[in-house]
Each structure stands twice: as structure tokens, then as C-alpha cells.
Amino acid sequence: MEKQIDVVLPYLVDSNNGTYFVEYRCFYIKTNRLERFRVYKGFAKLCPEQVAGHAKKIISHLTDKLKSGWRPWDGNNVIYRDEVEYHNVVSITGRTRKDKNQIRRYFSEFLTYKKSDVSLKSYETYQSKIRRFELWLESNGYGELLLSQLTNEIITKYFIYLIQKRKLDSVTVKNYRILISSMFAYFLKTKLIKENPVHDIPRASKLVDNAARPITDRDMKKYLEYVALHDKQMLVASLFQFFLLLRPGQELRLMKVQDIDLHRKAAYVADNNAKMRKRVVTIPLALEELILNANLLAFDANFYIFGKFGEPGPVTIGKNHFNRKFRIYRDILKLSEKYSFYSLKHTGAGILMESGATLAELMAQLGHTSFESTIHYVRRHFGEKSQKVVNLRPEFLKGII
Structure with missing residues (x-):
């Protein structure tokens, strides 16, 4: 993203x-x-x-x-907080606006509508991209237009800016198009406009895949040995991520002691944590052994497994806590920058496949809702592996390698 x-x-x-x-x-x-x-x-x-x-x-x-939204180049506009604000890695900021700015008001109305309709992470994506769009409109003299005056020509200019000035890749530009189009579809449905101006949008040619890469066996051993020695909580989190294939930002960090059922070999991902719905993932015997050795079940059932002070507690760690720590340890060990904490999930999924798990078993552990999603996931992260290609060794190579 x-x-x-x-x-x-x-x-x-x-x-x-x-x-x-x-x-x-x-x-x-x-x-x-x-x-x-x-x-x-x-x-x-x-x-x-x-x-x-x-x-x-x-x-x-x-x-x-x-x-509150002030910037050094701002005049004395009236400042107020609304939903068109940007969450980023440093701060949460508002934005100055004049009372007559209809565009900002309706953009905010759309975000309020989406807030109860999508997960927190998805909402933050909507919020950041719409805020950037509104910021561009203001900076280019379109901020005081009526909503109905935002034409296809203006929308196209914005996407040209994203492609030529921001130099965004095709996937990111496509995501902007889908999101902004959905907002105008909402305005059309609520009869604020007569047609959706998001059509015939230029496409970016640059394709960049920033997906985290699965970790090799050698690097995995090196990493786990290091955290086992220096950071016990990170070891537990890494193996939970590896075996349970959870989403780290929500599902992993919000898991509680009460969500672990060793008798049924099950971990429960609660409704408000999961991306789509309540689900149950299987706890392998190796992870059960880790849970028992770490004595996690001795803590209060309502405690978060990954508490703020290195053990289960009433307050969980921050959303990017494990991502930041992983990058630190990765760099200390001089591992590939293509690895992220999410790589542990992909590594676990790959090894589960290689162990002979069916597509249905992999889909259940990943929490996917369709085979199509799982097939796409496998192709993206592991490609199409052919044993005929793996075993290819022509006769003329004898004596050479």
C-alpha cells in the first residue's frame, strides 16, 4: 500500500x-x-x-x-475536525477548510458511512486516499466547486498527477480508481450527482510487487535462533504468525488467552478482530508445546497474549510493534529487505502446502472465503511449481555438474 x-x-x-x-x-x-x-x-x-x-x-x-490542521502556508481559514483527515506513521492531522467547502463536507459524509461498513484497516485506507484527493483538489483551485462540478476531466487530471508526478505503480493507481469511483457511486445513489465522473481513467504502466517474500529455511533458522536468545515475546509472536497464518495488525495482536483451546487444538479469531467473520484455526502440536512452555494459559483469560510489557496483559502492543521489531532484527542479521513480519505467514503457508495439505485445509487456515482467493495467494507468493521442471537434468550435463 x-x-x-x-x-x-x-x-x-x-x-x-x-x-x-x-x-x-x-x-x-x-x-x-x-x-x-x-x-x-x-x-x-x-x-x-x-x-x-x-x-x-x-x-x-x-x-x-x-x-488541528494548520500548515505554515495556510491563511486564517476556519479550522475544524472531520473524517477527511490523514492517519500516517507520524501523527493524525486534520485540515483547514472554509465553511462553504461542499466537497469536503460530502467526502466526510461518505467516510462516516464507510466507517461502520468496513474494517478499521480498510477505513484508514479510504480515509488516507480520499484526504489526498481532497488536498489535491484544494491545491489546484477546485476546492470551492460544487460536488456536481467535479467532471471527468478534473478526475482524469488527478490520475495523471498520480501517474506522472507521484509515479505510482499500476496496482496502487487501480486501487485509487476503485476507491474514488465507489465514493462517487455513493453520491450517485444518494442523488447528490447525476453521473459518476470516474470513467475512462488512464492506466499506469509501472508494475511493482511489494509483497513480502517467504523466508528461506536457512534464514528462518538464523532469525528464530536470534530472537529465542534475545526476545522471548518476539519468538512467541513469530511462531504464532508462522503456524496460525494470522493477520498481524489485527488478529495476532488482539488475540487473548481465552482464544486458545488446547483441548480442541483450536485458536479462535473473534468477530471484531477478523477481516470478514469469526473463524477457527488449528493449533499444531509444535505450537501447543510452545504455549505450554511459555505458560501462557496461566494468565488471566481476558489478557491479551501479546501484552505491552513482554507478557500477557490487559493492554496489547501497538499495531506496528512487531513489524518494527522484525525490521530491526532482520537488519542486524543482514537478511533480505524483501522480508517483513508478514513473511512469517507466507513461510508457514508454503511449508503447510509442501507438507501435503489440501487446498481446502490451506484455505481454512488462511481464513480465505473462496478457493479463488487461495489459488491467487498461492500463485502470487509461490508461483506454479512443476516437478518435471524441478527434476529436469539433460544427459549432456553428466560429468559437468
């Missing part, structure tokens, strides 16, 4: 020559990059002991303004 940092919140900088200043960065759509801003005011006359207190006031003031 395409991501863009929108704001780097203020922080104090010591330039090592006695000069102090507060620095922050904001993404400016007209330059298509993070622009740097610095505040020097008041630091020159301070002694070193006073710097931290002065910086704290400036940082607090700027942080509040940035989170």
Missing part, C-alpha cells in the same frame, strides 16, 4: 555550534515533498539550562496547531 508521511512533528535541534532551534516538516502537495521549517526565535539569548523549557513551549504550541 502506498504511504506518505504528512507531518513530522516539532523537535529540538542542537546544531553543535551553540545554535538551537525547533524543526518540523510538512508535506506540501505543490512540491510533492516534505518541506522543512525552523523556529529560531528566543533561543539566542538563553543559557543552555533554559533551552529545554523554551523549546517545550514552542513544540507544544506547534504540535497543537499541526494536529
